[in-house]
Amino acid sequence: MMQGMNILDTAVAGVQASGLTKSYGPLKAVREIDVTIAAGETVALLGPNGAGKTTTIDMILGLVRPDTGIVRVFGREPKAAVRAGSVGAMLQTGSLVAYLSVRELVSVVASLYPRPLPVDEVLELTGTEDLAGRPTSKLSGGQTQRVRFAIALVGDPNLLVLDEPTAAIDVEGRRDFWEAMHAIARRGKTVLFATHYLEEADAYADRVVVMARGRIVADGSPTEIRAKAATRTIRATAPGLDVAELGRLPGVRSAERLGDQVVLSCADADAALYHLLGSYPGLRDIEVRGAGIEDAFLELTGDGATSQKGGRP
Numbered sequence: 593m594m595q596g597m598n599i600l601d602t603a604v605a606g607v608q609a610s611g612l613t614k615s616y617g618p619l620k621a622v623r624e625i626d627v628t629i630a631a632g633e634t635v636a637l638l639g640p641n642g643a644g645k646t647t648t649i650d651m652i653l654g655l656v657r658p659d660t661g662i663v664r665v666f667g668r669e670p671k672a673a674v675r676a677g678s679v680g681a682m683l684q685t686g687s688l689v690a691y692l693s694v695r696e697l698v699s700v701v702a703s704l705y706p707r708p709l710p711v712d713e714v715l716e717l718t719g720t721e722d723l724a725g726r727p728t729s730k731l732s733g734g735q736t737q738r739v740r741f742a743i744a745l746v747g748d749p750n751l752l753v754l755d756e757p758t759a760a761i762d763v764e765g766r767r768d769f770w771e772a773m774h775a776i777a778r779r780g781k782t783v784l785f786a787t788h789y790l791e792e793a794d795a796y797a798d799r800v801v802v803m804a805r806g807r808i809v810a811d812g813s814p815t816e817i818r819a820k821a822a823t824r825t826i827r828a829t830a831p832g833l834d835v836a837e838l839g840r841l842p843g844v845r846s847a848e849r850l851g852d853q854v855v856l857s858c859a860d861a862d863a864a865l866y867h868l869l870g871s872y873p874g875l876r877d878i879e880v881r882g883a884g885i886e887d888a889f890l891e892l893t894g895d896g897a898t899s900q901k902g903g904r905p
C-alpha cells in the first residue's frame with residue numbers, strides 16, 4: 593500500500609498513539625500502548641477476545657478517553673479529525689437506523705460529510721447495490737455489515753477503522769468483504785482493522801500488531817507474525833524426567849510438568865522432537881500438536897507456559 597506515495601503523504605502519520613492506558617476499575621484494559629500507523633498503511637490489530645483491541649480503537653476514534661497517553665489522527669486530536677470527515681468507522685457494536693432503505697440511509701450519511709463519494713459508487717464498492725431498495729430492518733447479519741461498511745466509506749475518509757467487521761459474516765461473504773476493503777486500501781487509504789483471526793490479518797494487512805492482555809506483544813509483517821505464532825506443543829509421558837533440562841533442548845521455548853506428562857512449547861518442534869527421541873528413549877505417548885492461536889498469543893507475551901487456562905485477568 594506504500595507504493596507511489598510522496599513525501600508529503602508520509603510526513604504526518606495516519607495514527608500516532610503513545611503511552612495509551614485505560615483501566616476499568618481494577619481491570620487494566622490497555623496498558624501503555626505505543627503505535628504509529630503511516631498514512632496509506634493497512635494494519636491489523638490482532639488478538640484474542642478481551643485483549644484490548646476495541647478499547648484501543650475507541651480511544652483512537654476519540655470515543656473513550658484514555659487515562660494517560662495521547663492520540664493523533666493525521667496530526668490532530670481524534671475528535672477534530674472525525675469532525676473534519678477524515679475518519680470512517682465500523683464499530684463492533686451498533687445498529688442501523690430503521691425505517692429507511694439502504695440507499696436512503698447511505699445518502700443521509702453522505703449528506704453529513706463535506707466531500708462524500710457518490711452513493712452509487714459506494715453501493716457498488718461494498719456489494720450493496722442489490723440491497724439499495726431494501727429496508728435496513730430486513731437485512732441478514734452479513735448484509736448489515738456490508739451496509740455498515742458503506743456508511744463508513746461514504747464520507748471518503750482518509751482513515752478507515754474497522755472493529756471485527758466480519759464477525760457476523762459467513763465464510764464466503766468474508767472473502768468478498770475483505771476484497772472490497774482491499775480495493776479501498778489500494779486507493780491510498782489508511783486502514784486499521786481489528787480481528788481475532790490470524791488468517792484475516794495475514795491475508796489483508798501490510799502489518800500486524802498483536803495485542804494480548806492490554807499490551808502490544810508483537811508488531812511486524814504478516815510473515816514475521818505467522819512465524820512467531822507457529823508454536824507447536826509436544827506432550828509425552830515421562831515420569832521422573834527433569835523439566836528444566838527438557839526446557840533447554842534445541843527448539844524448546846518452555847517446558848512444564850503435568851503429573852506424569854511433560855508439555856514442551858516449541859519454536860521448532862522438529863528439532864525438539866529429534867533431540868528428545870535421541871536423548872530420552874524411554875518416552876511414551878508422544879504427541880505433537882499445533883498450538884491454538886490463543887496459546888500462540890500467550891506465548892508471545894512471554895508467560896505462555898505458566899499461564900492458567902481461562903485465568904486471564
Ligand SMILES: Nc1ncnc2c1ncn2[C@@H]1O[C@H](COP(=O)(O)OP(=O)(O)O)[C@@H](O)[C@H]1O
Nearest residue numbers: 616621639640641642643644645646647648905
Ligand atoms: N466499558 C467497560 N467497562 C468495563 N470493562 C470493560 C469495558 N470495556 C471493555 N472492558 C474490558 O476491558 C478488556 C478489554 O476489552 P476490549 O477492548 O473490548 O477487548 P477486545 O476488543 O480485544 O475483545 C476486557 O476485559 C473487557 O471486559
Ligand SMILES: [Mg+2]
Nearest residue numbers: 645646684756
Ligand atoms: Mg473488541
